[in-house]
Amino acid sequence: MKNEPISLTLRQDVYRKIDVFLGANPQKKFVLNISDRKKKRSLPANAAYQAWIPEISNILALTIPETTRYIKFTFGMPILLAHEYMGPLIGEGLNAKGYFQLSYEHQLLEMEMLPVTRLFDTPMHNRLRDDLQNHFGAMGLNLDYKA
Numbered sequence: 001m002k003n004e005p006i007s008l009t010l011r012q013d014v015y016r017k018i019d020v021f022l023g024a025n026p027q028k029k030f031v032l033n034i035s036d037r038k039k040k041r042s043l044p045a046n047a048a049y050q051a052w053i054p055e056i057s058n059i060l061a062l063t064i065p066e067t068t069r070y071i072k073f074t075f076g077m078p079i080l081l082a083h084e085y086m087g088p089l090i091g092e093g094l095n096a097k098g099y100f101q102l103s104y105e106h107q108l109l110e111m112e113m114l115p116v117t118r119l120f121d122t123p124m125h126n127r128l129r130d131d132l133q134n135h136f137g138a139m140g141l142n143l144d145y146k147a
Contacts, residue, residue, distance in 0.1 A: 048145045049117075049129055056132070059141050069111035075131050076116040079124050086119060 021030050057067040081087045094100060099110060117128065133143045 049125070049132075052132060052143045055141060055143065056136060059136060059139055065112070066108075069108050071128075071132070072111040072114065072116040073108050075128055075135070076120075077111075079127055079131075080116055080119060083124065090119075 018030075053064060053067055053071070056071065057064050060067055060070065062070060081091050099107065102110065117125065120128065129143075136143055
């Protein structure tokens with residue numbers, strides 16, 4: 001079992017997770033490290049990303065909600081599914097629900113309900129913004145961080 005950080009805020013969740021680890025292999029010894037929760041993504045980074053959506057919307061000739069779904073599907077999902085820990089969890093869940101068998105249009109509509117970028121950590125969100133800048137920069141759209 002690979003050591004992956006687990007975010008738990010409730011005591012009962014911690015005890016439940018410990019029981020799972022110990023119950024799966026009672027002879028194995030574990031070490032429990034507790035640390036402060038990492039800081040969330042910065043508000044300026046999120047604000048920059050949100051400010052880009054109308055500009056991208058104009059380039060794509062889509063509405064704001066359509067553009068948001070397009071970005072989540074085209075750029076966000078590959079980043080999420082490629083993540084070493086989250087990718088298999090999300091991918092297996094979507095596969096079990098038949099998501100990958102849906103048409104492109106229906107997959108885009110599902111983006112309305114899927115929390116793609118909300119699941120991103122800072123490096124994943126940085127990659128999303130870099131990918132958007134590179135992709136749309138090639139189309140002549142300068143997505144910059146405005147101060």
